[in-house]
Amino acid sequence: MKIIYNVAINLLSAIISFLSLFNRKAKLRTIGTKKAIEFIKLNAENFKNPIWFHASSVGEFEQAKPLIIKIRELQPNQQILVTFFSSSGFEANKNYKLADYILYLPDDTKANANLFIKTVKPKTAIFIKYEFWFNYLNVLRTNQIPTFSVSAIFRENHFVFKPYASFIRNELTKLEAIFVQNTESLELLKQHNFTNAILSGDTRFDRVAEIANSNPGIIEIADFCDNKEVVVFGSVWAKDMELIIPFINNYASEKVKYIIVPHEIHSAEISEYITKLQAKTIRYSNITEYSNEKILIIDTIGLLSKVYKYAKLAYIGGGFGTGIHNILEAAVYGVPILFGPKYKKFKEATDLTTLQGAIAISDYTMLEKTAKAFLENETFHHKTKTICANYVTENLGAGAIIMGNSKFSAAIR
Template sequence: MELTFLVYDVIIQVYAMLIRVSSLFNPKARLWVNGRKGWRQSLKNKVPAGGVDIWMHCASLGEFEQGRPVLEALRSLYPEKCILLTFFSPSGYTVRKDYPIVNHVCYLPLDSRKNARIFLQTIKPKLVIFVKYEFWFHFIREISKQQIPLLLISALFRPGQLFFRSYGKVFKQSLLSYNRIFVQDKNSLDLLKNTGIEECVIAGDTRFDRVLTVMEQSKEIRAIDTFLQGKSAWVAGSTWPPDEQVIRGCSDLISKWIIAPHEIKEDHLLYIEKLFGEKTVRYSILKDAPEKFTDKTILLIDNVGMLSSLYRYGQAAYIGGGFGSGIHNILEAGVYGIPVVFGPKFQKFKEAKDLIYLQGAFSITLENELKDVIVRLGNDLFSKSAGDICAHYVHEHAGATEKIIRFIQEKRFLTN
C-alpha cells in the first residue's frame, strides 16, 4: 500500500512541476500556481477559529454547477452555517470567487499528506461534499482518519477507471471512506456494488435541478426581443472555431442566429466577426440601441453569464465543443423545450446519448449534415416533438438535490 502511495505522490509532484513550468508561458497555469501561493496563511485568515460547517470541493466550473443546487438548498435550510467552497481549476475559481451563497472560496492545495492534514486541521469541517470525479486520496484518508462525514454527489463511474482494475485495489479502498456515494446511473451503481461498495445509491444528476431553476428565473431581454423582430432564431452556445465554421456554411438557412462563444477573448470575437462578415453585431454594441441593428442576422454575445437565459429565444440550439474534447451543457437548452444539435464528441455524456435515441437531439459531423437537420427542424411538428422530448427528459430526471438533502438531514450531520 505504501509503495502505491509513494508512486502516487511522485505523480502528483511531477504534475505540479509541469504546471509550474507551464506557468512561465501559459496564463491558466500561472493562475493555478499563483492562486496556491501562501495558501496556509490565507486559509487561516479566511476561516474562523472554530472552522467551517460545510466544505464542498469542485474540480472546475462544470462541477460547480452540479454542486450548486445542493449548496443553495443547504444555505436555505441552514442560513447560519459557515460554508467553504474550493476549486482545483482556475476556470472555476476565477468565475466563482465571489459566489455570495458561501462564506469563503479558495483553491484546494496540492494533494499531499502534509497539505491534507494542515488543511483539515484549519477548516475543521462537520461535513465534506465532493462533486462527481474528485478522488484526492490523501484528503480522503485524512477526512476518514478524523471521522468527518464525506459524501460524493453526481458521481459517474466507468469500468476502465483505476478503482476497478487489478492494480487499483488501494484506490478502491478510498471509496469505502465515503458515508454515501450518490451516483447518476445504474451502470455506476452496479460497478460499485460488484466491487463491494455498499454505501451508494442512484440519485441522478443535480444539473437537472439547476437548469430548471435557471429556466424559472430567466427573464426577457428587451434588446434581444427587438433584434429578433419576431423572427425564428437558433442559439449557438459555448462554441469553438470548428463549430463556428460549420454554422457559417448554414447561417443563411436561419433568419437570425445568437452566437455565444465559449471563450470571449478579443481575438476570438474578431475571428467570428470576420467569419460572418457585416451581418454580425456584438451584444455590447446592440444593447443600448437595438432598433438600429434589426437588419443584422448574427448577434455575437461578448459577455459571460447570459447564455442559460438566451436559449428561451431559440427555435433550436446548437451546443459547441463536439469537435473538440466534448460537448458543453445541452440541458441548459433542452429545459426550454427546444431541440439540441451538437458535434460528434458526445459519447461521455449520458443525456446526449439518451436524447439522440429519443430523437430530441441530433449529432452532426459535416456541414451538410447540419443543413439537413436545419431543414428537418423547419417542420414545426417535428421540431415541437423533438423539443417536447427534451423538456420531458429534464423534468423526468430532476430531483437529485432533494435526495441528497434528505440524507444529510436524516443523518443529522449539521444539527450539532
C-alpha cells in the same frame, strides 16, 4: 502505489508551475493555490466548521448549487466553503454569494491535505462528480469528518476500478455515501463490493430547472430576437465555427436570427468571426447600438443559460474537440439540440440521442440538413421539443433524494 501517486501529484504540480510561465490558466491556478494556502493560515480562527464543497470546474459546480441553496434555506448561518481545481471554475464563481469562502484547492499532497483539513475543520465534505483526491479523502477519514460524493458517474474503464488504484478505491468504500447519477454506476460499484452507493440521479436537472424558472429574460436580447426564430450556438470553439459560419452564410431566411456564444471570450477571435460572417453582426457589449443586425455574438460570461430561453434550435459546442458542453441548459426550455460527434461520455447526450431529442452531426452537410429540418418542419420540431422538455422533467429530484438521506441530513446539521 501510494508512493507513486504522491510522486505523480508533485510532478503534476511542477508541470503546472512550469506551464504557468506560458499559459494563463496554469498561471492562475499556480498563483491561486499559493494564495489559498496563505489565506487558510491567516484565517484559521475565522473558520467555524464550514460545510465544504469541492468541484473541479464550472459544470461540476452547477451540480453543487442545488444542495448549497437548500442548505442556505435550512441553515442561513452555516458557513460554506467552496474549492475548485480549475481556474475556469474559480474565475466564473469567485463572487458566488451563497458561499462564505471560495478558494483554489491546494495540490493533493499529504502536507497540504493535513494543513487544509486541520485548519479549516470542515463539518462535512462533499466532492462533486469525479473528484477523488486520495490524501484529502484519507485525512478526512482519519479525522472522522463525514464525506460524500455527489452526482458521481462511473464506467467500466474508470480508473478507480484499475488494480493500481486499489488504495483510492478503498477510501471511496469508506465514504458515508456515493450518490450516483445512473443505475449503471450503481451496479458497477456493487460489483466492486461497494455498499455505500445510492442512486439519486443528477442534480444538474434540478439546477437547470431552477435557472429556467427564475429567468425573467434579458430585455436587450429579447429586442434583438424581435420575435424571430433564433438559433443559439452555445459554448462554441473555433472547430465548431468552421461549420457554423458557412451555415449562417448559406442559409438565407429573413425569419431566422443567430446568437453565438463562444466558450472562451477572445476579442481577436470574435473579430475574425465577424469578418467571415456575411450578415450584419453585433457584439453584446455593443448592444445599445443595435441596428437590426442578424447575428449577435455574446462577449460576456454568464449569460448562456439565460439565452437558450429565446432559442428555437440550439447547437452545443465542444463535440469536435474534447467533448460537448452542458446540453441540459437548452433542453430545459424544450429546445431541440445539435452537437458534434464527441458526446458519448455524457449520459444526458446519449439519452437524448436515443430518444431523438438531440442529434449528433459529423460534418457540415449533416449540420445544414438537420438544422433546416428543425427550422422548416414544425411537426418535427414540436416532437423533438416535447422530448427534450419531458426528459428534464422526468429526471428532476436528485437534490431532494440527497437532502432526504439520513446520513447526509445528519452530517450537514
